[in-house]
Amino acid sequence: MKIALLGYGRMGKEIEKIAISRGHEIVIRKDVDDTIDISLADVAIDFSIPDAAFKNISNCINNNVPVISGTTGWLDNYKDAVALCEEKKGAFIYASNYSVGVNIFFELNKQLAKMMATLEDYNISMEEIHHTKKLDAPSGTAITLAEGVIENSSKKNWELGAISSEENIPIVAKRIPDVPGTHTVWYNSEVDTIEIKHTAHNRKGFALGAVIAAEWILDKTGVFTMKDVLNIG
Structure with missing residues (x-):
C-alpha cells in the first residue's frame, strides 16, 4: 500500500x-x-x-x-x-x-453515562493532559468523551474549565511536557467517586x-x- x-x-x-x-x-x-x-x-x-x-x-x-x-x-x-x-x-x-484502547474507552464512557444518568447525587467532570505542543484545548478526545455523555444523559454542553452544573460538563485541560495523552472522567458524590481513565504511554x-x-x-x-x-x- x-x-x-x-x-x-x-x-x-x-x-x-x-x-x-x-x-x-x-x-x-x-x-x-x-x-x-x-x-x-x-x-x-x-x-x-x-x-x-x-x-x-x-x-x-x-x-x-x-x-x-x-x-x-x-x-x-x-x-x-x-x-x-x-x-x-x-x-x-x-x-x-x-488508539484501539481509547476507542474501547469511548464505549465504556457511554455505557457508564447511561448507568449514571438518573443518579442525581453524582456530578461529572473531566480532565485531559497533553504535551505542551498540542495546539487545541480541550483535546478532540475529551470532546468525544463529553459528546458520548451528552448523548446518554441530560447534559447539554461541555465547557472548558467550567464548574459542573445541571447542564454542562466541565473539562480541565492541562499541558505538561512529554505527556502523550491522559483522559479521566469522574463522577463525584458526597459518599464516593467513580473514575475511569485512559493513559497513553507513547504515540x-x-x-x-x-x-x-x-x-x-x-x-x-x-x-x-x-x-x-x-x-x-
Whole structure:
C-alpha cells in the first residue's frame, strides 16, 4: 500500500515507522505548504494542523484517494468534508483518537453515562493532559468523551474549565511536557467517586490505529468511524 503522510511531525514520523514495519511504502511526506501529487498514493493519512486539515482532506477526496484524518481543531468544516465525500463517492474516516484502547474507552464512557444518568447525587467532570505542543484545548478526545455523555444523559454542553452544573460538563485541560495523552472522567458524590481513565504511554497506539484504519478503508466508499474499523459499539 502506498501511503501519503499529510503532516510530518511527531505523529507522522511514528506512523511512518509502523507503516513500513507492516510492509507499506511512504510515497509522500507533506509539510504544511508543500505542493504534492496526491494521486501517487493509494491512501492518505492526515495528522497536520487545524488550518491545513480541511484542504488536505478535500484534495484527497477530489482525487479519489481514501483519507484518514486524526487532526483536531478543524471540525467547523467536518460537515463540508462529509458532504464532499458523499458527492464524490469518496472514502473518509475522521477520529479524534485512533488508539484501539481509547476507542474501547469511548464505549465504556457511554455505557457508564447511561448507568449514571438518573443518579442525581453524582456530578461529572473531566480532565485531559497533553504535551505542551498540542495546539487545541480541550483535546478532540475529551470532546468525544463529553459528546458520548451528552448523548446518554441530560447534559447539554461541555465547557472548558467550567464548574459542573445541571447542564454542562466541565473539562480541565492541562499541558505538561512529554505527556502523550491522559483522559479521566469522574463522577463525584458526597459518599464516593467513580473514575475511569485512559493513559497513553507513547504515540505508538495512535499511529498503529491510524495505519489499521488506512488498511481497512481501501476499496470502500463512504464516511466511516473507528467503530466501523474495529467493529465495536
